[in-house]
Amino acid sequence: MSFTNYDLTMGWEQHKLIGIRNFMYLAFEDKDFWHSMKISLWFMVFTVVIEFLLGLAIALLFNRRIQGKRLWMSFLIIPMVITPTIISLIWKLMLNTEYGVLNYILSIFSIAKINWLGYENALWSxxxxxxxxxxxxxxxxxxxxxxxxxxEPYEAAVVDGGSPIQVFYYLTLPLLKPMILIALLLRSIDSLKIFDVVYGLTQGGPGNATELMSMHIYRIGFRHTNWIGRASANAIVLLFIVSLLTTILLRIMRRGTKEEY
Structure with missing residues (x-):
């Protein structure tokens, strides 16, 4: 499909093979493609890093003896079990400039309203x-x-007089490395192909402020131009990026496993 000129306005029998012309168009003519790739990579890096840091802090907290751990963990997983469509609707109401709860909280402290879904803030939201x-x-x-x-390693570290920071840096992080890489791999892949929440919140707008690669594929393939061939080429590029990222992280995981043995 990515090597054809097919679009939804023509019958399948009318399509023609055009080689790599769709990929050449993406590389040299489609400025929106490069914009969507740039903000997709930025979206992936920022969200995955913050999610890892917050997730690690929460995991370390739950690893201690705290009261009501099961109850808190039940509350913790609520965002994961809500469907993305409902999440986007709830947050769209909360982020509303006029009657959203976030701006209401800001008004209590005499802080000016923020246009959360405006061009400058939409991607951050x-x-x-x-x-x-x-x-x-x-x-x-x-x-x-x-x-x-x-x-056993922790008991030995206590006997040797290791500080909590030393134990965390030299013991916990190395032992936790496989799980860290798994979490980073899964979240990196998912953040690159995110669509539903973005569509529900902004539909890629305003303008192209939140037009990630998935939204760009949807726009050129189904929303405005019906260029299925170009959308397919864009999807192939996204697949290549995800595959490359997966290969790199898997090699790091295998290298770490070999070093352990």
Missing amino acids: VMMVDIWEWTPFVALILYAGLQSLPQ
Whole structure:
């Protein structure tokens, strides 16, 4: 499909093979493609890093003896079990400039209203929603990893007089590395192909402020131009980026496994 000129306005029998022309168009003529790739990569890096840091902090907290742990964990997974469509609707109401709850809270402290879904803030708002939704997922993976760590190295570290920071840096992080890489891999892939929450919140707008690669594929393939061939070429590029990222992280995981043995 990516090597054809097919679009929804023509019958399949009318399509023609055009080689790599669609890919050449993306590379040299479609400025929106490069914009969508840039903000997609920025979206992935920012959200995954913040989700990892927050998820690690939550996992370390739950790994301690705290009262009501099961109850708190039940609350923690709520964002994960809500469908993305409902999440986008709830947050769209909360982020509304005139009657949203976030601006209401700001008004209590005499802070001016923020246009959360305006051009300058829309991408940050979408990233905030993604972090809220998927930080619990990272936290649960890391918490499961912490629960599975052997206790003997920690007992030896206590005997040797290791400080909590030293134990965390030289013991916990290396032992937790496989689970960290799994969490980073899953979230990186998912953040690159995010569509539903973005569509529900902004539909890629205003303008192209939140037009990630998935939204760009949807726009050129189904929304405005019906260029299925070009949309397919864009999807192939996204698949290549995801595959490359997956290969890199899997090699890091395998290298770490070999070093352990």
